[in-house]
Amino acid sequence: MSSGVDSVRDPLDNAWKTLRFPIIKPRELLLLFLKAGIAVSMLLIITLFITLYNQPFYPNNNHTTMKYMLQQKTPEEKASTNISHLLFGIGGSSATWQTRRQYSELWWRPGATRGFVWLESHPPDNTTWPETSPPYRVSGDTSVFKYTCSYGSRSAIRIARIVKESFELGLENVRWFVMGDDDTVFFTDNLVTVLSKYDHNEMYYVGGNSESVEQDVIHFYTMAFGGGGFAISYPLAKELVRILDGCIDRYAEFYGSDQKIQSCISEIGVQVTKEPGFHQVDIHGNPYGLLAAHPVAPLVSLHHLDYVDPIFPNTTRVNAVKKLITAYKMDPGRTLQKSFCYDLRRNWSVSVSWGYSVELYPSLRTSKELETAFETFRTWRTWHDGPFTFNTRPVSVDTCERPHVYVLDGVRNVDGDMTRSWYRKTVDASGKECAREEYARALEVQYVDVYASRFVPDKWKKAPRRQCCEIMDGADGVNSSVVRVKIRGCRRFESVTPS
Template sequence: MHTSDIFKHLLISILLLYVIFNSIPNEYSPFNNFNIISPIKFRPSDSPSPPSSSSSSPTTLAHLAFGLVGSAAAWGHRRPYIESWWRPNATRGFLYLDKPPTGPWSEASPPYRVSENLTAFLAETKAAAPVAIRIVHAIMEAVRDADDGNLRWVVMGDDDSIFFVDNILDMVAGYDHRKYYYFGTPSEFVMSNFWFSFVQGFGGAGFVLSYPLAKAMADDMEKCLRRSAHINAADLITMVCAADVGVSLSPHKGFHQIDMHGDISGLLSAHPPVPILSLHHFDHVDPIFPGTNRSESARRLMKAAAAADQSRMMQQTICHHKQNQWSFSVAWGYSAHIYEKIMPRWHLQKPLETFKIWVGQPRPPPQFMFNTRPDPSKDPCEAPHLFFFTHAQKTPAGILTTYSRHAPRGLPPCSSPHSVPANNISEIHVLSPPTKRTQMDRAECCDVVLKDDKAEVTFRECFSKETIVV
């Protein structure tokens, strides 16, 4: 038999076998579990679904939900804090109270919910801190109540948290909401972190969860709370629940827990060049603007300054007036300082320690998670002339903010060579560009012109080889 004949017989045999096996019912086929022709198929749970047009669209405010936790007893005096930043019919979310409020509910406030009754669960688990369990459980409630199919990010906070909504939106828009993220910040006070955790997001400062993480934590909430019933701090339980899902904190310098007391103007006047996202503990610090109460301070900050340009809010910009040997430090929308001495930028970036520690007696340094400058109230070369924001105005050239002198400094002039007293300056006008600042890799530069009793400061982008030195 020739080779060609053998090949023909072999081919005919293969075709006959193919016909025979295809005629056999599928459940009896010997090739049922051995398919070398069909491509590999993933189970639905293993197969990554392609992003839909809606999930890949730009993130908007409609994709965020706020879960705020408070008490009916404190709501009366904390209401102005939330109403200073909440935008009815724009921001969405809920305020979770421990019991129904008394009296009518303001349309300027977030809609409220009464937290779920966890009495039986608390008794069963013998929870060490029932209030902490209620606070963490609110994550699950917020996801449940706000999940309309378009939810991408969940922002959790307290009823005395002040959020900079535009900056939060810009921040999360730079991340993929389909991945697992847990944004927040440790405390400024070293001992708070030592007592609880250096790698947890402190809840009053607010923390942000991407939807996949928030949903995973919500689905595991009851089990996690059972595992964590012995823990007596809500923020630590939250960190534990995120860790159990496999996610760690991504710290962000824009959140501020404000674990301190007294005058925090020294801290706020030295904000780093990152968008500010939150402030907390307004009840525990002095009003941040002189001559106002806490509610008025919150309104001035959010309705006047932040409404004009959140992207620059409180970010510190430093420049010098060489002729008078002055240093200017401007925290946009909050304060401006004049020093009667040329000071390097790295020195002015350290906050003046005008504030006090959160709890306990002063301990050996460090007290805080950053370097500070001691209170220089008696040193005329180190003590600044203080000016605070009063109003903002949009002009064709940009945004003009005004800072008025708080009070006479009450010190003699600085004895530094060639220095000129600054006692005659009554106002500082700051002109910043009309466009939102999107690049934060470098601080802005500024130029100073003196006109009678006014100082005019103009913000601009630094030149490529410019250095902020004299």
């Protein structure tokens, strides 16, 4: 007779014996693993393609979709942004081009710059288009679009569509569409320097505001003003042209093309990236104070030059800009850049705006004072003395409180990468000179020589800092009619302090 334990074990043993495990042969096991591997691989491939398909795609012409998605960039795509990657769209008119082209021809470089002047109609049959001008295109018909601004011009519609018509040309290797007016002067090397800071594969809208607050209030602080020029990256242009025509009708009440463009870009959700080197020049009068107090940023553009005094005295407006361009060509990144230094033995302050002017004060002035623009101009709309989008200081009626001003006379190369620019004293607008005894020595100075090594553009990719300078002549200098200044990078822990 079995025990109680055995009577319990027997049913369990019987149940265990009823289980049957299949015997899998090695060949069948191998096939099973192969099928599972193929299934997993297919799943991964499908997942990869779904992921890549949902990535944004903004190819330039002749670039295949697969190349872009797999990030197999050509040497051209890997190259740093240069002038060939910019396509300019200049708003012009066949009626005014012959008088306005003198500004475009100052910066246009045939064979290097790319783009077109867009006109409302073909020039007269007897007109020979200048080889020194950008080539022209005729804008499409805009009669079907609405325009309800009572004080504006329908040409704003045509000019707003330049970015669309430029994009639809389908030109290769375009990274940026740059818009401007026929009286905009671009400093293209500096424009390239500025745009190369940004990833052209992202959606960027780069430009600047008006200098007059009243203009920004009317036309938006969020807008890049068209006369000063603005740049739109290829991906943003691709999105913009898709909605532009309908958007122009939605904003029919807006005055200008730049207002319409900004409003359409706002629907995409892109904000303006402000660069202080774009200058609308929405001022009247003498632009000296604006230019002599240029921000620490590359000079990119100047506009409205027919509406202000010549930027250099005793010459025409165009020749004055040519003079500035001679300095710019020598050292693009340094043009208009400020440097301050002191001569503590003579109690002098010197402020250099390279390639433009030098101010000599026969007293010690703070850096804050020296960096603030003289208010030599008035607002654009009402001709008032402000407000402006930057600080200004009045020009004193007392000649003893005004600096001696020296304007660019010439510039040349010396010692390889070193330049020498020299500046000639101007006659005070009042025709008077300070009679104080301590000013006598300063009145003897007729020229200021400025030496500087060429500015390396890569410096603009770092945190901006004004460069330092030093006066090379001592109090017992041999030639009392000339002051020599050397501009250099600031030393560690160096500050510009009048003590």
